[in-house]
Amino acid sequence: MITAPQLFAGILEPSGGEYCFYCGGICGQDHSVKKYVKDTFTNRDIVRRPSSQFICSGCVACFKNRDITLINGERRADQWTRLYSWIFTATKQIAATKAHLKEITATLFNPPEPPFGIVLVTSGQKQLLFRSIIAWSRDNYPIMLEDEIITVSRQELQNKMHLASTVIAAIGKPSLFEMGSNHAIRYFDYYGNLDSFGLWKKEMHNPINRLALYLSPSQKECQNEHPKNRRANTGAVPAQVSMFE
Secondary structure, three states: OOOHHHHHOOOOOOOOOEEEOOOOOEEOOOOEHHHHOOOOOOOOOOOOOOOOOEOOHHHHHHHOOEEEEEOOOOEEEEEOHHHOEEEEOOOOEEEEOHHHHHHHHHHHHOOOOOOEEEEEOOOOOOOOHHHOOOEOOOOOEEEEEOOEEEEEOHHHHHHHHHHHHHHHHHHOOHHHHOOOHHHHHHHHHHHOOOHHHHHHHHHOOOHHHHHHHHHOOOHHHHHHHOOOOOOOOOOOOOHHHHHHO
């Protein structure tokens, strides 16, 4: 069985008598841990074969700087892979940034033919490709958001993105990480009810909700889809707001 880094490097039939230190894939002895793993590396709890002395060619490819093609067709030379999100198959490695959320979202709703991998970065500080896993189906498939594996159901993701955009329109995207009583007041002022606010508050820590929030557009864009209820502001604060303190 191939691993995600091997797929990223276009290696469909790995061979050898060893297992990769990072991804656990089958490999030979071409690349040693001594050469590629620094003494300062402390995350041995997240590698698949910490006792191995070798690294596969896929992981070597994931860690190297490379010339990349962005999802909009732009080309950039000599880039660090960890700075970018990736959509990859055995023949294509497409990079993306947060500026390409619309294109990333479109891909999640219409993913490539399997096998494929999708890794979405938020910090750019971590090597994520070796931790990711391969999707073998276009239905209920895994993606990686930073260091979390999330199973994507396209219908569920669509529903959660609609819910997120409803709340973002009223209180802004950063506020969906907090959701206190002051946000409830702002939401009520915008819509005249607390329906979707309470639902998002209840579900906000679910993995699929975190993915929906990552993909969601700005408050201004969400307000175009969900305009303010001009009759909502009566000056009265509902008693339910106290539930969100």
